Structure formats: structure tokens, C-alpha cells
Amino acid sequence: MRSQKVIKNPPEFCIDCGACTKHCEFLTKYDINLLDFSKRKDLAFNCFLCDKCYAVCPKDISGNEIALKHREQIKKPFRYLNFLKSPYLYANNSAKKSRELVFFGCNFPGFLPRTTRKIIEIFEPLGIDFSIDCCGKPLFEGQGQFDRTKAHLNELFAAKGVETLILACPNCYHFLKDKIDIKIKTLYEKFEEFGLNHEIKEEAHMFYPCPERIHKPIFETFKKYVPNYKTSFTDVNCCGLGGLAKSNEPQIAADYPQKLKDKNLPNLYTYCATCCGNFAKNGVQNIKHIATVMTDVNESPNTNYFKNVLSLKFYKRNRK
Known part of the structure; x- marks a missing residue:
């Protein structure tokens, strides 16, 4: 490679x-x-x-x-996906001005609700607002459509005066990086500014999400804090949720988490909430998300997805 x-x-x-x-x-x-x-x-x-x-x-x-x-x-219709994502049914946005904006995407709040709340609580006193919304990647992969989502995001960012987008999701990061005109930053770069990143001393078996298959710009932003990381899953191509292929290839989708279970390794780490949640739903033990460790929440992936996104849809911002 x-x-x-x-x-x-x-x-x-x-x-x-x-x-x-x-x-x-x-x-x-x-x-x-x-x-x-x-x-x-x-x-x-x-x-x-x-x-x-x-x-x-x-x-x-x-x-x-x-x-x-x-x-x-x-041009497959994907009617349910359109209903869910365009516009995103569980979005939480505000009109508050915010030069920097934490963009959680869809799945981070769905699988890591406590970590989402903790990040909001860290950033809110500093005048940094958040957005829970869809970046547009699922519909783009299904139908090649992004214009409607792009217009929505540009309107949102312009109204809020956003200059820098802080991205929590690797899928959002890699999808949006060449599709929007504002500066983007990884969550871990912002953590670095706040002194939140800290060393993970244990042996960490790292699962890299699909968009970091070749280049790993997100991993590079926190790599020095994981000195004992191991690249242990080169034979596992995906968590099983990639590319909207699960319904057509259910056995292959199930085989990917099974490969992780078969390895029986401790301390599995990833920095993709989608991977984290899907592995947990399929019985993979000891899976940890880098962000939840860095924020000292140490949250196991929560598989009550729709309960979580519904709760965070109505999360109330501090009015001050």
C-alpha cells in the first residue's frame, strides 16, 4: 500500500x-x-x-x-433516506452567531450522547456553538445529490458567521473538506488548543475508518497521544455500514465485525462513531472512541440510537 x-x-x-x-x-x-x-x-x-x-x-x-x-x-430513489436526511430529521441548529462551530454530523450524537453533551459543555462557555446535522454524504453516495444539502449548510454557516468548522466525524471531514469554502479543523486539533488531549498509555489496537484508508490526516492530529497504537485490522475493510451496501450484502456486512471478535484483542480504538456503534451492536467488546477518552467521559457506545438522537434534537443551549 x-x-x-x-x-x-x-x-x-x-x-x-x-x-x-x-x-x-x-x-x-x-x-x-x-x-x-x-x-x-x-x-x-x-x-x-x-x-x-x-x-x-x-x-x-x-x-x-x-x-x-x-x-x-x-438514480435509486432511497425514499426513507431522503425522508430522514433531506433535511435531517433530528437536526439541532440555532441562529446564535459563532465564528467556530462544532459539527457533530448524524452518528456521533446517536452513538455517543454523553460525549456529545460533554463537548458542548466544554465549548459553549467559550462562545462556540454546535450543529447536529447531516453533511450530505449518505444521499450523495446513494444518488449523487449534494446541491440541496450544500445550499442548506452554506445558508446555516453564513447566517451564523461561521469561519471555521470543527468536525467530530471522519466521514463529514473527508466529505466536506473539498465541498465547502470555510476552514475546517478536526475535533482533536481544537482539543489540542484547550489542552484536552492526553496520552493513552495502553496498547491501542486502532481501527481506521474507511475515509482514512490511504491518508490519515485526522489520525495524525492525535497520533502522538497514542504512542502504543497497533495497526491490527488491515484485513478488515469496513465496519459493515459503508456505502449503503449492507442490505444487498448482509453476510459481508456481518463478517467485518466478526473478524474483530475473532481476533479477541483488548483495547480496540477508533475515531469514527459509526464504526464504534456498529461494532458494539454486533457484539464487539472493548471498543472505545478516541473522543470519549480524551474528554474523560469514557462512554461505551450507546446503541439506543433513535432515543439518543431524539434527545439531542431537543438539547437546550445556554441562553447567555
Whole structure:
């Protein structure tokens, strides 16, 4: 795997080496490579979009890009997803002016409600407001649509006078970084300013979320505080919720958490709330989110998702 990858080539560059198939359960199941996949529009929603194929491809071909191009042409309706995310049903925004804004996304409050509240309590006295909202990634992956969400977010940020967005979710971070014009910052960079980051001394078996498959800019912002981290899950491509593929590939989706359980390692860490919550729902033990440890909340993933997001939808800000 070459960390300097920046270009994604068309599938016609394929040399039929088999590396992508070898490292992807989805491609293995259908006995295809990325060139074959580019001709299989019927499998557009069977790909988890983890891009492990791109990581191992000597010709820098991305299955993620192939799948998204297929999906653009199919235009699957995803009626429930539209109802839930456009606009986000459990959003919590305010008209308060805030030059910096903590953007939690959807799943962080859903799986880490106590940590969400603690972060709000830390930032609120400093005049930093928060937003619980959808970044637009799920609908973009389903239908290629982002214009409506982009307009909503730009209107929100402009009305609040936001200059810097502090992102708690790696999916939001990587999705929005080249789609909005304001400065972005990771939650851990802001923690660093407040002196909240502290050393995790135990051996930490790190699970990297899909968007940090190649480059790891978020991990780099707190890496020095996890000196004993171990890259222990190179054979686990996804938590099982990536790419809207779970309904089409339930067995593959279930196999990913099972691989973590089979390893039977202590002290599992990630910095993606979606991964954290899905692993917990599938019986993975000892899974910890970096943010909950850094804030000393030490919250186990809470799987009462809808109860949590509903509660935080009505979270009251301090009026002062």
C-alpha cells in the first residue's frame, strides 16, 4: 500500500493482477476485478465504498469511484433516506452567531450522547456553538445529490458567521473538506488548543475508518497521544455500514465485525462513531472512541440510537 496515492485512474488501466479481488470480499464473492466491476452496473450498491481496492491497486484504480459512477446513472430513489436526511430529521441548529462551530454530523450524537453533551459543555462557555446535522454524504453516495444539502449548510454557516468548522466525524471531514469554502479543523486539533488531549498509555489496537484508508490526516492530529497504537485490522475493510451496501450484502456486512471478535484483542480504538456503534451492536467488546477518552467521559457506545438522537434534537443551549 502506497501512502502517496493521489490520482485515481480509469478501470481501463487494469492489468488483471488480481490484487483488488484478493483484498475485497465483495469482488471475491462475484469473482470479478475492478475492470469487470466497471461493466456491472447491477452491482453498484453491493460495494461498501471502503476503497481497499484502491489502496492495493498498482494502477491506482478506485472501486469507490466505479460504484459512484454506476449509482449516478441508476438514480435509486432511497425514499426513507431522503425522508430522514433531506433535511435531517433530528437536526439541532440555532441562529446564535459563532465564528467556530462544532459539527457533530448524524452518528456521533446517536452513538455517543454523553460525549456529545460533554463537548458542548466544554465549548459553549467559550462562545462556540454546535450543529447536529447531516453533511450530505449518505444521499450523495446513494444518488449523487449534494446541491440541496450544500445550499442548506452554506445558508446555516453564513447566517451564523461561521469561519471555521470543527468536525467530530471522519466521514463529514473527508466529505466536506473539498465541498465547502470555510476552514475546517478536526475535533482533536481544537482539543489540542484547550489542552484536552492526553496520552493513552495502553496498547491501542486502532481501527481506521474507511475515509482514512490511504491518508490519515485526522489520525495524525492525535497520533502522538497514542504512542502504543497497533495497526491490527488491515484485513478488515469496513465496519459493515459503508456505502449503503449492507442490505444487498448482509453476510459481508456481518463478517467485518466478526473478524474483530475473532481476533479477541483488548483495547480496540477508533475515531469514527459509526464504526464504534456498529461494532458494539454486533457484539464487539472493548471498543472505545478516541473522543470519549480524551474528554474523560469514557462512554461505551450507546446503541439506543433513535432515543439518543431524539434527545439531542431537543438539547437546550445556554441562553447567555
